[in-house]
Every structure is written in C-alpha cells, then in structure tokens.
Amino acid sequence: MVVSWLRRIACRLFRSEWGTMKMRANGFLLTAAVLAGSSLYGCGGGGTTTPPPPPVITTVATPTITTSADNGAQNGAVIATLADTTSGATIYYTLDGTTPTTSSQQFQAPILVSSNITINAIAAKGGDNNSDVATQAFSPGIASGTLVWSDEFANTTTSAAQPNPATWTYDIGTLCCGNDEWENYCAWGSATAPCNPASPNAFIAPGGGLNIVAQQTTPGVYTQGGFTSARLKSQGLFSFEYGRIEAKMTLPESQGMWPAFWMLGNNIATINWPACGEADIMEHIDTNNTPFGGPAYPPAPGYDWIAGSVHGGTTSAEASLSSDYPASAANGFSAAVTHTYGMIWSKGQIEYYIDDPTNIYATDNTGNFPGTWPFDQGPQFIILNLAVGGDWPGDPNSTSVFPSTMLVNYVRIYTN
Numbered sequence: 001m002v003v004s005w006l007r008r009i010a011c012r013l014f015r016s017e018w019g020t021m022k023m024r025a026n027g028f029l030l031t032a033a034v035l036a037g038s039s040l041y042g043c044g045g046g047g048t049t050t051p052p053p054p055p056v057i058t059t060v061a062t063p064t065i066t067t068s069a070d071n072g073a074q075n076g077a078v079i080a081t082l083a084d085t086t087s088g089a090t091i092y093y094t095l096d097g098t099t100p101t102t103s104s105q106q107f108q109a110p111i112l113v114s115s116n117i118t119i120n121a122i123a124a125k126g127g128d129n130n131s132d133v134a135t136q137a138f139s140p141g142i143a144s145g146t147l148v149w150s151d152e153f154a155n156t157t158t159s160a161a162q163p164n165p166a167t168w169t170y171d172i173g174t175l176c177c178g179n180d181e182w183e184n185y186c187a188w189g190s191a192t193a194p195c196n197p198a199s200p201n202a203f204i205a206p207g208g209g210l211n212i213v214a215q216q217t218t219p220g221v222y223t224q225g226g227f228t229s230a231r232l233k234s235q236g237l238f239s240f241e242y243g244r245i246e247a248k249m250t251l252p253e254s255q256g257m258w259p260a261f262w263m264l265g266n267n268i269a270t271i272n273w274p275a276c277g278e279a280d281i282m283e284h285i286d287t288n289n290t291p292f293g294g295p296a297y298p299p300a301p302g303y304d305w306i307a308g309s310v311h312g313g314t315t316s317a318e319a320s321l322s323s324d325y326p327a328s329a330a331n332g333f334s335a336a337v338t339h340t341y342g343m344i345w346s347k348g349q350i351e352y353y354i355d356d357p358t359n360i361y362a363t364d365n366t367g368n369f370p371g372t373w374p375f376d377q378g379p380q381f382i383i384l385n386l387a388v389g390g391d392w393p394g395d396p397n398s399t400s401v402f403p404s405t406m407l408v409n410y411v412r413i414y415t416n
Contacts, residue, residue, distance in 0.1 A: 077148035182389030202230035231385035239379035246342030252404035256396030277374030282341035285393035303329035308352035312374035319371025323362035
C-alpha cells in the first residue's frame, strides 16, 4: 500500500511544471528525481521518450527512354523522349555515352536521333538518392544527306489550319523578347486583344505553306504595340543536335519588317542567353539599312541582302560572328523571291548557305569564334518569326506594307 501511495505521489510530481519538488512521506524526504528513477514505470504517459525515426531516404526512379517515328521523323530517324515517375525529379543526360551527373544538361525537349549515339540519363531530386543510369544505344546507320525530319506545312482543307501543335508553340505579348520591337505576338486562336482569331497571324494556308503575317491594328497609327505578328518555336516539343537544316521562304520587304529563321539551345531554361547559343540562319531587314548596325549606321549597302550569325560567350561577355549575303549588288539577290536558307551544323562548326548546301557564304567555328563556343553543349530548338520594328530594322512608317507575310514552304533536317 505504501508503494502504491508513493507511486501516485511521484506521478503527480512528474506531471508538475516544477522540475524538482520536495515532499515528506512517513518521515522520509522524497524527491521527484529519485521517484523518477525508481517508481515511474507505473505512471500513465511516463517512461522513456522514443526518439523520432530517421528520415526515409529513397532512390529516385530510373528514367525511361521512349522513341517515336511520328511528328516529322522519317527514313529511319526517331524522336527520343525522357521521362521519370518520381514527382519533382530532374533528368540529366548525355548523348556521347559518358555517365551523366547533375552537372550534365537537363532534359527539356524530345530529341531527334538520326546518327549513332548513346543516350545515358539519370534522375535526381533533393534529399533522395540519384537514380540508376538509364541507357540506350542507337545505330540507325542513315546515309549522309538523308532527309530525317520535316514539317511540310501541308493543308488539304479550304480553310486556314493550325500549325502542328505537337511541334510548334508561341512566344506571346508586346516586348516579350527584347530588341525594343513594336509588335504584339499572337498565338493561334488567341482572342486576347489586339489578337484576333478571325484574322490569325500564323496559319497554314489552303494548299499549304506557313504564313506568318504582320498586321497593323489601326491603319495610319504607328505606335509600339500597334501591330500584331507571330513567333513560332519548337521549344519543349522538338530539338536536335548536328545535321543540316533548311527552310524555303519568301520574305516581306518594307521598312521595319524583320523576318528571322533561327535556333536557341534547349538549356536557355537553365543557363540563359547567350551562353545557351544562338544560331541565326536567316535574318533580313529593309534594303536601305546596313547589315550590322541598322539605320543609325550609314551608309546603306544599296542592295538586297540577308545575314547569318552565331552568338555565344557568357552573360557578361557576349561574343558573336555575323556574315551577310551577297557581297555585292552584282549578285542580283532579292529576298522577295523564294529562296532556301540553310545551316550545316557539325561538331565545332556552323556553316550558312543559300539555295544549295554547296553555296556556303559563312563558316564559323571554334577556331575563329571570339569567345566560348556554345554549340556543342546539346540540342537546340527552332524559331520562325516576323518582328515589326526594333533596334536593328528601325520603326515602321507610312512606307511600310501591311499586312506583310513571311511565307515558309517547309523546314527540313538532313543528316550531315
């Protein structure tokens, strides 16, 4: 009975907010510390505190590598996609057979596979172990000069058709993309003013051909944002590394029109411009402007021309090379006439040509580039756009033609 009574006293002491209390019972001085060591085993809620379990560290799921021969791939080429079932995981990969790390390029978009490569990939997530390496070797054995991907912009209907949404998405808005341009870029179907789905800025015409159309929202009013146009890109949907790419196009020619066919590195999402690399396959501004300075840098060449450029280096030290075609008026070149504009991209080198891959007018490589060469880091995505105004071409004026159309018959990629 005395033990039971002492146990009840100890429980009351233990639950008290005081760390140690003294009490007398049957002439003996008892302390909570003694009772805690000898009698607390009978108290409800007492006993030794169980430490929390250690955090569970899991291993991220191994990425999957799947391929498709759809969406423009042809003649033995496939489009490879990487995915992972672990929510929030980031996939890192290499294309040269080396083991990827978290310093390797992140997967951003499906990749065209048309040469002998090995894709290795891991997935990582903070607090978890990295996944095992997924690997897949490709040996398509496709001959040099083979067409391996294209968008022919076909349309057999009698209405304007949407550009393939599996390949093309859009930059949108006014001043979305720098250069102090004047247009408001509109996506297919956009009803956000001033965009008008009844008068689209990018569509495939009946019978075929991608039309990118610059329009003036209010005739006679020349203000920034008072024009609409379109900027299509394959970012996040399709990309490739190395090969020959070309587009057959007819370009608009009037003050302020700035059509372009170009590429950016997939890794722009992680390392920004210009370190991601920018390859300008074709840019054109009005004949009366100079090739490399715009209207503020006279004299104008006095003949029609286009430019091909490469940009790289770092954010703090941009580096570039630019070349214009043709070299003189004697060539008789006119951008208003349909031409094929192309780029041959190989390891360490980019070449630009017009109409025929043997008609090369610029060769840029690791030997002549004045900064960090960015074009061997990984795949790039395609951009087609028609800008209005900006730092290079100058602003549109009363001589500018609206609507103006950049017509693209096709975009094709061949093996080197």
